Amino acid sequence: MSMVGKILLYGRLTFRYPKEPMDATNFSASPRIDPAACNGCGECVVRCPSRAISLQPGTGIGIDYDQCVFCALCADVCPTGAARMTPHFELARRDRAALRHSPLVVREDLVPAEPVETTGRLLEKEIRRRFGRSLAVREVDSGSCNGCDYEINALNNPFNDLERFGVHFVASPRHADMLLVTGTATRNMERALIRTYNAAPDPKLVVAVGACACSGGIFRGSYATRDGIDRLVPVDVYVPGCPPRPQAVLHGILLAIGRMGEVDP
């Protein structure tokens, strides 16, 4: 078959998300723990590989979604079936605390290698007005496993076709309105991340993509990593996931420019 034949044959492949919901039947997207069914045995707390589950006085059991790596081990080891995997993938939030069950503790020794320049940040509303229809995005991998980067790449495939929203990826931070940052900000990348941020013109947005960028994920606490990027650069939206699906990243981008809202499970 010729090239033209192929183009005619396949027509439109693009998902209708977010106009219509994704068919999430098969997704093993995020864990949920039903406090009513939990017997407090603590098995998942001990075995969670990214230490994202905690029993808190008063509020009981819960998950820090900024830290969760979505491995489903809690669902596997739960003796009562309180923990289970759900297809809910739209987890992006503007406030990191809203993703957490336990209080956020910041290590004081994680001082940035050099400061960021945050003068000239416009009011949020103004940013949305300006970027709502045309957004230039620069992706920065600050130390990921490349999973998040492949999922961001997938936004350009015919199924997601990011450009239909007026959102496109640019080659230089000088042209960018938004930085899409993956990875924990490793020791060797932190200076590059800060310089990339400073190189992007104001006003600008930062979206942290994936568990590593949100909190350090499973790599937290090593000599070479830090606990997420938000001590280095100001973050507007956090997209949990390990890695988040392309549509979850899309939700995060659209949330940052006010074209989608936060979605309750």
Add this chain to the structure above:
Amino acid sequence: MKEIRRSVAPDDLPDVATRLVREQGLSLAALFAIDERSANGRYLLRYVFTDRAAGSLLTLELPVAHDPGTFPSIAATVHAAALYEREIQDLFGLSPVAHPDARRLVHHGNWPDGEFPLRRDFPLGRKPPRAALEQPFRRVEGEGVFEIAVGPVHAGIIEPGHFRFSVAGEPVVNLEARLYYVHRGIEKLCEGETPERVLFFSERISGDETFANSLAYCEAAERIAGIEVPARARYGRVLFAELERLTSHLGDLAGICLDTAYGFGAFQFRMMRGWAYLMADELCGMRFLRSVDRIGGLRRDFAAGKADSLHGQIARIRAELGDTSALIHANNLFIDRVETTGVLSAEAAADLNVTGPGGRASGVRYDVRRDFPYAAYGELGVRVSEHNNGDVNCRMNVKIDECLASLDLMDQALDAMPDGPVLAAVGPLPPHRGAFGLVESPRGENLHWLETDADGNVARYKVRTPSFCAWPALCLAVQGNVVPDFPLINKSFNLSYAGNDL
């Protein structure tokens, strides 16, 4: 897999290693250290050679005293050793004597001297103060020679790394890649952890090789535990491993087309990659095949009741791949760009232990699936692609061949999969044992070493992904090509930064 371990004296090592490689035709597949000072007051270096013809591994063990902390370099004659020796120098503080280029490798200028993170007395969370040390690149001097610095943040959506080109006019005279920007300290993070937790680290070494890495880890752990993986799980692992290879190769083929501005080709392959992801979703709900492997088999019987649907999807991709392959091969503008571009010589490929599609395109007749069979590959048989020119075109054709072979293997695995359990019960791992896991990842020979401590937790987890061996080969393949062809050559190898940097 047969395995031989021998200890070797420092004085004999260079000679023995050189003869193994030059005369016996073995390949240096890994070289790594372990800090055993608390047990017996010294470090131990392991030199791992693969005998591909015999399907066996030979390990030479070299004890190294803390004082003076030196070991003889073999890099002058066994070139593949050069990077490993620099890695050991950075992470353990042991110096290779007479190394031809003993600069830093893992640590950048921000890391102070005298701090060695893989020594057992270095605490995991220690963050030494930032230093500002000079890190020279290799200089090429001469009239009209310029340097072009690229990275670490690249123009595309890819991982970070710094490339320093020395060019004379358009052609590249020398390329040096400075990596380790995504060094996360995975090997240190795994020290003292439970085997269960380390599995999740192994899945996060390199995103698009999730399954290959978790499989290599599980193979090693299962060898230590001495358990038999149920047959259904072994076939299931073939299914997942081939799905991962297919997904990865389709992405690379899209990238090759995109980097020649051949949009139609790129979108065809992206479409097929999207279809491959649909299979992953249907099988396990995780596009990156995470939480599929468990030590002892598979987490669930993922393939149960899905064979018909999967056969149909495999057939759809196979037909489309055949059509697309014919279309791109008929486009002489495209073929012009990929032919004779970025040639990696057979000699360099063998010398540097380049495996996987990059090696097979340059005449390396080696595939772990055939030569060191694991999972159910021994029963299924593997078709190994044979190409010789070593250019982008050959690497592309190897990947197309391998996509088709993967689709066939997935069909076969689904058909041949017996009924039964998918997960064997595994107790705590026995203490003080070590074992290798050797698998063929989408990028080539993937070797992991797992060693347990007194409690059966992880004492040492060494990961050597194929990218580690292939990065220097990429730098060689670029020489003599014009700078604008670099992205194309890079894409044809598509090496993992994260898998190299750990």
